[in-house]
Amino acid sequence: MVEPLFARPERVVWSVAGLVHAVSDALAARFAAVTIRGEVSGFSRAASGHCYLSLKDADGEAALLRCAMFRRAASLLNFAPTDGQLVEVRGRLAVYEPRGELQFVIESMQRAGAGALFEQFQKLRARLEGEGLFDADRKRDLPRFPRRVGVVTSLGAAALHDVLTCFARRAPHVEVIVYPSLVQGAEAPRALVDALQTADRRREVDLLILCRGGGSLEDLWAFNDERVVRAIVACELPVLCGVGHETDVTLADLAADVRAPTPTAAAELASPTQEEGLALLAAVARVMERRIHLVIDTQAQRLDRATLRLMRPAELVRRQAERLAVLRHRLRARAERHVPQQRLACREWQGRLARSASVAVGTQRQRLASLEARLAALDPRQVLARGYAWLSDEQGHALTSVDALHSGQTVAADLADGQVRATVLSVQRRTAE
Secondary structure, three states: OOOOOOOOOOOOOOOHHHHHHHHHHHHHHHOOOEEEEEEEEEEEEOOOOOEEEEEEEOOOOOOEEEEEEOHHHHOOOOOOOOOOEEEEEEEEEEEEOOOOEEEEEEEEEEEEEEOHHHHHHHHHHHHHHHOOOOOHHHOOOOOOOOOEEEEEEOOOOHHHHHHHHHHHHHOOOOEEEEEEOOOOOOOHHHHHHHHHHHHHHHOOOOEEEEEEOOOOOOOOHHHHOHHHHHHHHHOOOOEEEEEOOOOOOOHHHHHOOEEOOOHHHHHHHHOOOHHHHHHHHHHHHHHHHHHHHHHHHHHHHHHHHHHHHHHOHHHHHHHHHHHHHHHHHHHHHHHHHHHHHHHHHHHHHHHHHHHHHHHHHHHHHHHHHHHHHHHHHOOHHHHHHOOOOEEEOOOOOEOOOHHHOOOOOEEEEEEOOEEEEEEOOOOOOOOOO
16 A cells, blocks of 8 residues: 555644643743732632732733732732732733633732722822811711612612612511612713712602622722712712622712611611511600609609698698797797897997097098198298299290290299289390309
């Protein structure tokens, strides 16, 4: 048998596991140690201690890489990764063989700054907080026993099922009204604002629950929209926000009157159980019953005392007469003791007053004599008696300087025993020695 010159190569048929193993080996050989920078998205920590997340491109490109960080590497973390953080991770590319998915096995992680979306979240939070939209003093208490509760969420969301289940279990008497809205995507903020405004305008519920299930920072971004935050603040109804899981915090949570960690927790806060309501009513009924019995017993005792008084008026008159006699005796005895004491005190004060008056009169006489002597010493006539004269012009003004005189001027000179009118013959100034 003649063999063909060119033998046809045999076709290689891979098994699924074999191909996955081959790809995994190729990736491990080509990318044995790789460092990547990206934004954290959808971070979660399992009960086993392993961590799972996705890394988004830090430059905004449409690229996503699923990552796994096993317990040993996760225990070496010196921070708690959160969605939106910019991190640098070192590890290796691998294939998760059960699902044939590409994944990056992280061996170490460190912070590299805030991601673009997280940085936007922080800036918006700081600006709205500066406007006072998150202040605690503007937040209201929830009604303790609401009759109607409004729920703003998607009709197909698992959060709505959780809320309705909680109300059916805890408070089936509370009516729930759903205001449907998108909770994810570019149109979600506008839809959420419309639902909040509709509920506020209708005023048919006692409070509003704004809720949705958990997700990544991108999934929950509608609840970080400024329009939604301002709509919550402007709402006249109390708003209870339960978005995501316990670790998820949105700007809607900060603006709401009360924040719940999950939608179910929000429903529990808004729906006191029937047992709690009945127990409260029973306690109030017991208090009212005790108070009513106390009032009845008190009034019955007053009635008994009044009846006894009406039945024995003579006894009451006799007691009052005895009391008056005792008071009369006390008054007479007090007067007999008090009057002599007051008379003696009056005599003592009379003597003190006379002595004080005599001393005061003598003191005032001495003072008057002293003032009289000082006044006499200041009498200008005493000065004139020593040979001095008082000169004045025709208008009666005192002349104290030769500058006010001139030759031929008529002046008046007051002496101790009369007045002289004279004419100035000459004026001469005294020269200083």
